[in-house]
């Protein structure tokens with residue numbers, strides 16, 4: 001079953017029942033699902049399989065960052081799980097990303113999308129300065145995306161604010177996955193580099209990761225439908 005929208009719903013729940021209650025209202029042709037550190041640590045690969053049995057494409061967001069050998073094996077484990085997308089941290093460097101890519105070669109067309117996180121969307125200039133990085137977020141995203149592109153990855157996680165620049169630099173086939181998406185009426189929460197779904201689409205984003213504006217909405221399905229509508233109008 002193929003999904004017709006760029007929306008990836010971030011399932012960040014403490015309780016599995018709560019997550020499944022939302023999932024049972026969702027349609028795998030209208031969104032994909034992302035499992036991150038919280039739910040994977042609580043509920044493991046079995047939870048991923050439960051979602052796959054319901055025909056959802058799953059983005060396994062564990063942001064691997066380790067020595068090349070360890071990351072290669074972790075990415076391979078994700079491929080064995082049959083996930084649609086998996087990510088690593090670009091700041092792990094070219095050798096690490098290259099090893100991750102090599103680990104997926106034997107999977108051929110069945111390999112998951114392999115993407116690298118550049119600068120987290122919760123970060124702004126002051127967070128980079130604190131880390132001793134004297135670059136703007138945009139410069140740092142471009143630098144890390146260049147490493148990811150050079151290592152042969154399928155794309156990057158960035159904010160929609162950098163999407164136009166990265167598409168111009170790396171072309172339309174370099175996949176851009178953007179969290180920090182906020183409909184105009186939503187709270188920004190802890191996200192700093194944000195855009196609305198319509199702005200993100202116009203900027204050239206391929207996939208939009210959206211969590212709390214949907215999962216914490218009083219009517220999650222209605223919130224998702226409004227976002228899908230906003231995207232199709234754009």
Ligand SMILES: O=C(O)c1cc(=O)[nH]c(=O)n1[C@@H]1O[C@H](COP(=O)(O)O)[C@@H](O)[C@H]1O
Nearest residue numbers: 010036061119120121157179209210211212
């Ligand atoms: O890799 C990610 O998915 C990710 C990268 C990033 O830079 N920023 C970011 O927010 N995320 C994830 O995207 C989701 C965003 O959720 P909301 O802020 O609730 O929409 C969370 O699950 C984050 O872990």
